[in-house]
Amino acid sequence: MKKKLMKGLALMLSLTLVMGLFASCGGGGGDNGGGEAKTDLTVAIDSDYATLHPADTMSAAEARMTAQIYDPLIFRNYEDQTKLESRVAEKWEVSEDGKCYTFYLRDDVTFHNGDPVTAEDVGFSLDLFKKSQYQGAVVDGLDHYDIVDAHTIKIYTTHVYAPFLTSMSDLYIASKKYYESVDENTFAQEPIGCGPYKFVSHDIGDKAVFEAYDGYYQGEAPIKKVTWKVISDVASMGMAIQTGEVDFAEIDASVKSTLEGVDSVRLLDADQTTFGFVAMNTEKEPYNNVKFRQAINYAIDRESIVASVCEGLGEPNSNLLTPGRMGYSEEQIQYTYDVEKAKALLKEAGVKEGTDLGKMYVAEQYKLLAQMVQANLEAVGLKVQIEILEFNAYLDKLRQGDFGITALQMGLEGDTQMLSMALTKDYIGMANNARYSNKEIEDMFKEATTIIDDKDREALYVKLFTKVQEEAVYAILYNPGMLYAANANLNVHTLPLEGEYFFYDFSW
Numbered sequence: 001m002k003k004k005l006m007k008g009l010a011l012m013l014s015l016t017l018v019m020g021l022f023a024s025c026g027g028g029g030g031d032n033g034g035g036e037a038k039t040d041l042t043v044a045i046d047s048d049y050a051t052l053h054p055a056d057t058m059s060a061a062e063a064r065m066t067a068q069i070y071d072p073l074i075f076r077n078y079e080d081q082t083k084l085e086s087r088v089a090e091k092w093e094v095s096e097d098g099k100c101y102t103f104y105l106r107d108d109v110t111f112h113n114g115d116p117v118t119a120e121d122v123g124f125s126l127d128l129f130k131k132s133q134y135q136g137a138v139v140d141g142l143d144h145y146d147i148v149d150a151h152t153i154k155i156y157t158t159h160v161y162a163p164f165l166t167s168m169s170d171l172y173i174a175s176k177k178y179y180e181s182v183d184e185n186t187f188a189q190e191p192i193g194c195g196p197y198k199f200v201s202h203d204i205g206d207k208a209v210f211e212a213y214d215g216y217y218q219g220e221a222p223i224k225k226v227t228w229k230v231i232s233d234v235a236s237m238g239m240a241i242q243t244g245e246v247d248f249a250e251i252d253a254s255v256k257s258t259l260e261g262v263d264s265v266r267l268l269d270a271d272q273t274t275f276g277f278v279a280m281n282t283e284k285e286p287y288n289n290v291k292f293r294q295a296i297n298y299a300i301d302r303e304s305i306v307a308s309v310c311e312g313l314g315e316p317n318s319n320l321l322t323p324g325r326m327g328y329s330e331e332q333i334q335y336t337y338d339v340e341k342a343k344a345l346l347k348e349a350g351v352k353e354g355t356d357l358g359k360m361y362v363a364e365q366y367k368l369l370a371q372m373v374q375a376n377l378e379a380v381g382l383k384v385q386i387e388i389l390e391f392n393a394y395l396d397k398l399r400q401g402d403f404g405i406t407a408l409q410m411g412l413e414g415d416t417q418m419l420s421m422a423l424t425k426d427y428i429g430m431a432n433n434a435r436y437s438n439k440e441i442e443d444m445f446k447e448a449t450t451i452i453d454d455k456d457r458e459a460l461y462v463k464l465f466t467k468v469q470e471e472a473v474y475a476i477l478y479n480p481g482m483l484y485a486a487n488a489n490l491n492v493h494t495l496p497l498e499g500e501y502f503f504y505d506f507s508w
Contacts, residue, residue, distance in 0.1 A: 038508040039224040041490075044231045044240060044249035046365060047391040048205050053188035054125070054172035055132040058395060060250075060411075065228065068210060068503055070172030070193035073103055073122065074165075078494045078505075084165065088117060088173050088194065098160040098452070099143075101168075105151040109217045111175045112198040119153040124176035126155065134430055137421055138170045141449060161449050162457065163415040170414075196221045196504040206230055222507040232364060238485075241265055247487040248506075250499065253311035259485055268484040268492060270499035273322050274411035276309070278373055278475035279433035281404050286351050287434075293472035295345035296405075297335035299380045300373060306478045309369050313481035320468060322479050326416045326454070327461025333469040342380045353381035360384040361403050363394040369477075370407045399429045406433070409480065413498045416461050420445040423473060436473050 045061040054070045057063050074092070077083040089103040109117040122145075129139045141161030146154045157164055178192045191199050196218070197210040208228040212221040229246060231237040238255035240246040242262050251259070259265050278296060280287035287293065302316035318335035321328040346353075357377070362370040370386050377384055384405065389397065397403050412418045412431060421431035424442050428435045444464040451457045482499040486492050493505040 038489075039222070040227070041223045041225070041503060041506065042227045042229055042245065042247050044229050044237050044246040046230075046232050046234075046237070046250075048230045049208070050392050051188045052191045052199065054174045054191070054193070055129045055135045055138075056188065058134055059391070061228075064501065065208070065210075066172060066191070066193075067195075067500065068197040068226065069191050069195050069199060070174065071109075071195040072171050072173065073168045076166070076169045076496070078496045081496055084169065088122070092165075094165065099157050101155045101157075101165065102148075103153050103155065103168075105153070106217060107151055109194050110215050111178065111194050112192045112213050112215075113175075113178065114215065115175060115177055116150075117173060117175075117194050118150045119147045120150075121173055121176050122153050123147055124179065125171060125173050128174060128179075129171060135170070137418060138167050140164075140167070140417070159450050160452060162452055163417050163449070166415065196502075197226060216504075218504070221504045223503050226503055241485045244487065247490055248492070248501075249485055251483050251485045253313040253481065253483060255485075256311065256313065256483060264488050266486050266488045266490075268486060268495055270482040270484070270495035270497070272411060272482045272498045273325065273413050273479070274409055274482070274498070275317070275320065275322075275479055276305070276314075276369060276407075276409045276477045278405060278407050278477065279398075280475070281401060281435050282473070283401060283435045284404055286349060286355075287404060289349045289351075290471055291345050291349035292351055293475070294335075295342045295349060295351075295380070296377070297342075297472050297475045298338045298345065299342035299382075300335075300376045300475055300477060301337045302477050303337070305369065305372050308372060310478060310480050313483060314478045316477070317479050318469075318476050319465070320419055320422065320474065320476055321416070321465055326458050327465045329462045329466065332462075332466050335472070335475070339380055346380060346382075351382075354383070355381065356383040358385065358404055359387045360405050360407070361387050361389055361394060361397050362407055363391045364388055365391070366408050369409075373407045398433055401429065401435055408433070411498060417445065417448060423468060434473050436471075438467075438471065441467060441471075 047059060047061055049059065049062045049065060051057065051062060052066055052069065054066055057066055071087050073087060073089040075085045075087045077085055088105055088109050090106045091104045093102045105119060111117060126139055126142060126145055129135055130142060141157040141164050143156045143158040145156065148154060173194055175192055179187050196213060196216045198213045200209040200211050202208040207230060210226040212224045214220050231240055234252040234254060237249055237251060238258060241249055241259060242265060244264065259267060280293055280296065282288050297318060306312065306314045306316050319328060319332060360370055367388055374384050374386055412421055421427040423432065423436060424445060425437040441464060444460060448457055448460050451460065489508055491507045495501060
């Protein structure tokens with residue numbers, strides 16, 4: 001049972017050397033020069049995808065792209081994400097005992113090859129997610145399902161599981177017939193979904209192309225062609241936005257001040273629960289020592305990191321939870337910048353001044369973050385050598401546990417229960433980047449799924465995350481702001497929590 005890793009936002013060096021170039025560039029328009037409205041869209045992403053498997057995505061780019069290809073049973077409203085709307089399922093019912101969910105499917109939904117979507121495909125998708133190493137948490141609590149007829153399915157949970165219905169908004173419906181007719185690689189690289197856009201082509205390291213599906217059950221999308229362009233350098237991405245080469249992108253905070261004065265560009269922001277953090281491999285020494293992990297937490301200057309890495313667009317935070325999220329409490333330990341306390345804890349941990357921790361592997365987009373962490377560690381007598389890796393090679397290091405300490409960003413949005421992926425043994429090699437295991441914490445997460453009353457759930461989560469803070473499982477640093485740039489003539493829907501976007505609701 002694992003869930004997607006969701007969000008590797010770009011955290012890279014500022015654009016000091018290219019500001020003059022930006023000032024001389026012309027802006028992009030909203031038509032093709034002949035007065036006709038555009039029907040194509042170019043989107044920049046900071047890294048290429050490795051897979052478009054609906055249940056195995058790991059990066060932000062993969063998550064954003066599969067959301068255009070596949071549709072779920074139900075959908076969270078942009079304005080109010082507690083409000084659930086119909087998608088593949090036109091209606092649903094929950095049994096009195098809270099352990100059976102009956103979904104009634106629309107009869108006009110088809111996959112991109114024209115095959116109808118049936119309850120058998122929904123059951124197949126449940127099985128697909130259940131065995132996923134990365135997104136299994138979407139179906140946490142699933143016991144079994146019964147296919148009533150071609151358009152009706154009953155899904156049973158092992159116990160009353162509070163987040164289950166909402167989690168069905170992340171269950172992408174895949175074609176059983178297509179899966180059985182091709183090999184695993186083709187299924188993942190040439191996807192066929194039932195969403196508004198169909199896959200066309202992929203030039204590795206350069207771009208991918210999607211086209212609007214003319215048989216989409218809600219009507220064909222206004223944007224007919226979407227080109228995903230890989231631009232890993234934030235300076236180049238910012239310039240591409242300004243010149244009109246790119247119409248939409250999630251951008252680095254460092255380009256904000258430059259793009260604010262460009263008439264052809266509109267800046268948009270969104271809230272998120274993503275966190276920047278230092279992960280320490282608790283399967284290795286000295287990271288398995290809680291005193292050492294606490295020392296690292298006190299050694300880091302979060303305010304300076306937010307000012308430099310996030311360009312001020314973020315909030316310092318040493319807690320896995322953002323304020324306001326269920327389980328957060330001001331009474332939980334707040335790690336502040338305290339060099340002397342860090343040194344004292346290192347002494348208690350038996351770690352000598354001048355200790356060399358070896359290599360700190362990081363992806364390119366986390367280079368500046370790693371450099372600042374490196375400087376903070378040096379100030380308390382610890383040495384690390386930064387080694388930059390290509391993004392997917394970096395993920396391989398994390399999966400295999402072939403690291404000691406690293407710095408990155410991650411998002412585990414949704415119900416607080418989703419954070420179990422960062423803290424429980426089932427997710428080691430996935431979202432549990434600390435490779436941490438603690439039976440007391442695992443038992444509390446299990447208990448939380450059985451509690452319906454929000455006050456009781458919150459009380460348990462407060463207790464659980466108080467323990468997490470005491471254990472200093474991670475060194476949480478900040479919650480970054482989420483910033484997008486769009487062509488001024490592009491109509492963009494309200495960006496909900498986590499900044500998810502759906503091109504079906506974009507238009508020129």
